[in-house]
Amino acid sequence: DAGVIQSPRHEVTEMGQEVTLRCKPISGHNSLFWYRQTMMRGLELLIYFNNNVPIDDSGMPEDRFSAKMPNASFSTLKIQPSEPRDSAVYFCASSRDEGESYTFGSGTRLTVV
Amino acid sequence: SQKIEQNSEALNIQEGKTATLTCNYTNYSPAYLQWYRQDPGRGPVFLLLIRENEKEKRKERLKVTFDTTLKQSLFHITASQPADSATYLCALAPSGGYNKLIFGAGTRLAVHP
Numbered sequence: 001d002a003g004v005i006q007s008p009r010h011e012v013t014e015m016g017q018e019v020t021l022r023c024k025p026i027s028g029h030n031s032l033f034w035y036r037q038t039m040m041r042g043l044e045l046l047i048y049f050n051n052n053v054p055i056d057d058s059g060m061p062e063d064r065f066s067a068k069m070p071n072a073s074f075s076t077l078k079i080q081p082s083e084p085r086d087s088a089v090y091f092c093a094s095s096r097d098e099g100e101s102y103t104f105g106s107g108t109r110l111t112v113v
Numbered sequence: 114s115q116k117i118e119q120n121s122e123a124l125n126i127q128e129g130k131t132a133t134l135t136c137n138y139t140n141y142s143p144a145y146l147q148w149y150r151q152d153p154g155r156g157p158v159f160l161l162l163i164r165e166n167e168k169e170k171r172k173e174r175l176k177v178t179f180d181t182t183l184k185q186s187l188f189h190i191t192a193s194q195p196a197d198s199a200t201y202l203c204a205l206a207p208s209g210g211y212n213k214l215i216f217g218a219g220t221r222l223a224v225h226p
Binding site: 004031033035042043045048050055056091093095097098099100101102103104105106107 | 144145147149155156157158159162164202206212213214215216217218219
């Protein structure tokens with residue numbers, strides 16, 4: 001298995017533009033997670049899906065952020081409009097079942113200028 | 114408030130010695146706790162999982178302990194090597210049925226030859 005695949009690896013965009021981050025979880029994993037990592041705040045959970053259904057989105061910062069999981073093999077995290085404070089590394093992770101380990105992707109480094 | 118605390122200062126040790134990293138938590142009753150390793154520019158990688166009814170877990174040169182009375186987990190690397198240099202993150206899953214990991218800020222370990 002190729003692991004959790006995220007794209008793009010790097011994204012530089014101007015303030016106000018829409019940004020879409022993509023994730024392909026490991027086949028057979030039931031849960032998918034979006035995290036954001038910054039030096040100041042560490043690794044923060046944004047949203048969690050189980051069997052393609054959003055379970056907990058309490059970490060989504062504000063309405064500018066949205067996430068979807070249309071099927072078991074694909075998820076997107078969208079920021080519209082983007083702001084400089086959204087600059088961070090965004091990780092997607094998946095796990096097979098509750099109580100199991102997570103497999104993280106390589107992350108998307110987002111820079112909003 | 115709920116907190117997960119790891120030493121923010123880097124831990125510097127000599128090759129061959131045992132590294133011990135600490136994870137303390139407050140206002141959580143975790144069902145399990147996990148340890149991850151993160152290298153610069155990469156996503157976290159799972160190392161060990163320990164459940165609330167387990168006191169100790171081992172894997173090769175790694176050992177994790179979990180004391181739910183002290184609300185503390187210790188992570189040990191024996192016979193440390195320069196290749197063990199990385200940031201180590203502890204993460205716990207609050208009890209309540211959610212497969213949702215909350216991460217500490219991590220401790221950076223540097224093993225010197």
